[in-house]
Amino acid sequence: MASKKDLLQRLLKGIETGDADAAAVVNEERYIQHNPQTREGGPGLAELFARLSKTSPKVTFCRVFEDGDFAFAHNEYDFSGLRAAFEVFRFEDDLAVEHWDNIQRLEGPNPSGRGMMDGATEILDHDKTEQNRALVRAFVTEVLIGRRFELLPKYVDDRLIQHDPTLVDGRQAWHDALGATGENGVRISYDRLHRVLAEGNFVLSICEGARDGVHSSFYDLLRVSDNRIAEHWNTVEAIPPRSEWKNDNGKF
Numbered sequence: 389m390a391s392k393k394d395l396l397q398r399l400l401k402g403i404e405t406g407d408a409d410a411a412a413v414v415n416e417e418r419y420i421q422h423n424p425q426t427r428e429g430g431p432g433l434a435e436l437f438a439r440l441s442k443t444s445p446k447v448t449f450c451r452v453f454e455d456g457d458f459a460f461a462h463n464e465y466d467f468s469g470l471r472a473a474f475e476v477f478r479f480e481d482d483l484a485v486e487h488w489d490n491i492q493r494l495e496g497p498n499p500s501g502r503g504m505m506d507g508a509t510e511i512l513d514h515d516k517t518e519q520n521r522a523l524v525r526a527f528v529t530e531v532l533i534g535r536r537f538e539l540l541p542k543y544v545d546d547r548l549i550q551h552d553p554t555l556v557d558g559r560q561a562w563h564d565a566l567g568a569t570g571e572n573g574v575r576i577s578y579d580r581l582h583r584v585l586a587e588g589n590f591v592l593s594i595c596e597g598a599r600d601g602v603h604s605s606f607y608d609l610l611r612v613s614d615n616r617i618a619e620h621w622n623t624v625e626a627i628p629p630r631s632e633w634k635n636d637n638g639k640f
Contacts, residue, residue, distance in 0.1 A: 392459035392479050393452045399484060400463065400475060404447045415483035422488040422640065424633040443468040450505045451609070453587040455517075460585050460592055462609055462621065464505050470494035472504045472623050474592065474607040476585065488594070488640070490607040492623045495553035502551050507619055508611055511588040520612040521586040527617065528593045528608075532578035537563050549611075549619040562620070572601035582640040589613065596627075596640060603627045605639055 390398070395413050402410020421428050427435060446466040453460050457478050465471040472494045478486040496503045513520070527543040530536050544559045555561045568575045576599050583594040595606040604626050611619035627639050 390482070392454045392457075392477075392482075395479065395482065395484065396459040396461055396475070396477050397449055397452060399477070400447055400449075400461070403465075404445050413484050415480065415485050418480070418483075418485045420486040420637055421635050422486070422637050424628050424635065424639055426634060428635040428637070448505075451509055451590065453511065453585070453590055453592070455585045455587055458585055462505070464494065465491070474609070474623055476583075476592075476594070490594075490605050490623045490625045492625050496551075498550065498553050498555055500550060500555075500557040502549070502557070504551050504553055504621065504623075507549060507551055507621065511590060513589045513612075514587070516612075517586050517588055519615075520589060520591050521584055523612060523615065524586070524591040524593055524610055524617070525581070525584050527610075528578070528581050528584070528595065532566070532593075532595065533581060535566075537567055543617055545613070545616040545618045548617065551619070551621040570600060575600055578606060594640065599624055599626075 399410050399413040448464040449461055450464060451462040457480065458476060459479065460474065460476040463473045463475060465473055470493070471491050473489060473491040476488040477484045494504055523543065531539050531543060540559055540563050544562065546559045548557060548559050548562060550557045550561065552565075555565055566576055577597045578595050579597040581593060581595050585592045585594075589612050591610050591612060593608045593610070595608070597606055598604055604624055607623050609621040610617045
C-alpha cells in the first residue's frame with residue numbers, strides 16, 4: 389500500500405508529466421479545494437493541470453512529510469518562473485479529499501547566502517513529534533500572535549538558520565523583523581493559527597494575518613533541535629479578495 393507521501397508525490401508529479409493516473413489519487417466527488425484561484429473538485433484540478441502543462445512545468449520535492457490523515461510537502465516549482473510552495477493534502481481511504489497550499493515567487497539567496505529551499509532534509513526524532521508540535525504551537529500562540537518577543541529565547545536558538553529571503557541568520561534578526569513597523573503600522577501581523585502539522589523534528593504552522601496591511605497567509609516550516617527552533621523556512625502569500633475566489637471554501 390502506498391504511503392500518503394507517495395500519493396502526494398504521484399499527484400503533484402502529474403503536473404509535470406501529464407500522467408492521467410495522477411488524477412486517480414483524488415476522490416473527485418469529495419475533493420475540497422482551498423486554493424482561491426482554482427475551481428472546486430476534480431474539474432477544477434483538471435483545469436489547473438491543463439493550464440500549467442502549457443508552461444513546461446517542473447516539480448521538485450525538497451521535503452515531504454506525513455501526519456495522520458495529512459501529507460504535506462515543501463516544493464520548488466517552475467511554472468514559467470520559479471516558485472517556493474507548501475502543499476497540504478488530507479486523505480480518506482488513500483484518496484485525497486482536501487487541499488491547501490501557499491506559494492510565492494522564489495527569492496534569494498538571503499544576506500546569509502541561504503536559499504528558500506536548501507538546508508536540512510532528514511526527518512529525525514519521530515518519537516518527539518507531539519512534543520515538537522506542542523512547542524511550535526506555543527511559540528506561534530505566545531510569540532507570533534501574542535507578540536511577546538521577549539520570549540523568543542525560550543523557543544528559538546540564538547544560531548537560528550534562516551531561509552526567509554530577506555533575513556540573516558540568528559534569532560535577533562527574526563526578532564527585529566517581527567517587531568518592525570511601517571507606514572501602515574506593524575509590518576507583519578500573525579492573527580490566527582489554523583493548523584500545526586508535524587513529523588519528527590519538522591513542524592509546519594499555518595497562520596492568517598497581514599503583511600504591510602495586505603491580508604496574507606503565513607506558512608512557516610520549523611526544524612526543532614534540543615527543544616529549540618533551529619531552522620526556519622517560509623512562504624507568504626496575499627489572499628485575494630472574496631470577489632475573486634473561484635470556490636467558496638476559503639484559504640484555510
